[in-house]
Amino acid sequence: MKRLKISILALAGAAIMFTSCEKDDPKEVNVSTSATITGNVQAQLDLRNDTNFVTNLENVEGINIYARISTADLTTNVDPNFNYPSKVYTATTDADGNYELNVKAGSKTVAVEIYGDEFKRDVVLDSNNNTQSVNFSMMTDSITVTHQQTKVYDIIYQ
Incomplete structure (x- = not known):
């Protein structure tokens, strides 16, 4: 009987010891907030007077602009x-x-x-208002941001 009590006490003590231990590894804390990227998108849709190297950039409506990030950049303890x-x-x-x-x-x-998306627009070629359909695209670019930052990034389509 005495052995049984000692065995039960030993098992209970071991169970308490193992269940009360807390992992010593640091907790991953994600302090993510947001950053804002804002800008203006333009393209040269009017080639009149282009001979004197004056560019007639016009604002472009209805184009999708994308921002891609790796979620690894949001993690405090990155797992390789x-x-x-x-x-x-x-x-x-x-x-x-x-x-x-x-x-x-x-x-x-x-x-x-x-x-950004590619798009097609009619471009004015000369003073007679002759037009030609042109495909426009932009080069993919990389920028960096941090939390609560506002970054201005203007885009000119070619």
């Missing part, structure tokens, strides 16, 4: 063996060619890849 997904944010330009993207951004720098 984990494949972190990308997150894509989208904004559409308004009548004045303006766009605004609100992206997640932590306390460290977040790399943002900016790109």
Whole structure:
């Protein structure tokens, strides 16, 4: 009987000891907030007077602009063996060619890849108002942001 009591006490003590232990590893704290990327999108839709090297840039409406980030940039303890997904944010330009993207951004720098849809517009070629349909595209570019930052990034389509 005495052995049984001692065994029960030993098992109870071991159970309490193992269940009350807390992991000593630091907790992952995600302090993500957002950053704002804003800008204006333009293209040269009027080639009149182009011979004197004056560009007639016009605001472009209705174009989707994208911002892609790696979610690894939002993590405080990055696991090199984990494949972190990308997150894509989208904004559409308004009548004045303006766009605004609100992206997640932590306390460290977040790399943002900016790109946009291709589009086709009629371009005025000369003073006789002759036009030609032209495809426009933009080069993908990279910028960096941090939390609570507003970054202006204007885009000129070629």
